Amino acid sequence: MNLRDYRDSDWPRLCKIRDAACRDELGASGLMDAYLSLEQTADNEGLFDARVVVAEVDGRVLGFAAYSDEELTWLYCDPPAYRQGIGRALLRHAVAACAGDLYTEVLVGNEAALALYRSEGFDVQRTVEGKLAGNEAFAASGYYLKRSGPA
Secondary structure, X not given: OEEEEOOHHHHHHHHHHXXXXXXXXXXXXXXXXXXXOHHHHHHHHOHHHOEEEEEEEOOEEEEEEEEOOOEEEEEEEOHHHOOOOHHHHHHHHHHHHOOOOEEEEEEOOOHHHHHHHHHOOOXXXXXXXXXEXXXXXXXXXXXXXEEOOOO
């Protein structure tokens, strides 16, 4: 597996990956009616406000993550590649790039993502209620997670 910075030529794959994985995420959270494509939401959700890295296997992008110094904002894997270590590798990459505490949010109901984050040292700080990022017409519940950085 190769982790590298996003390139403009990756955009079609990111759209396919995120759109398929987002359907799983929203379905697990009971929010399938809130689905919008990445093309519809990328600017509003600030995808490129953070560093974006992709995971390639045999030259094919199978996942991506976006993060800043303190927040993991995006982490998606191609559904046929679930449970093959791609999400974990991207998560560990973001953790290693962060010098301190790292925060993220997971929709209530997305137990697979919650389990991944917990297995990598994230703890649920609180449950938050609000509008669904990217489609604010829908209310959503999420877990606010924190992974403490080096002391």
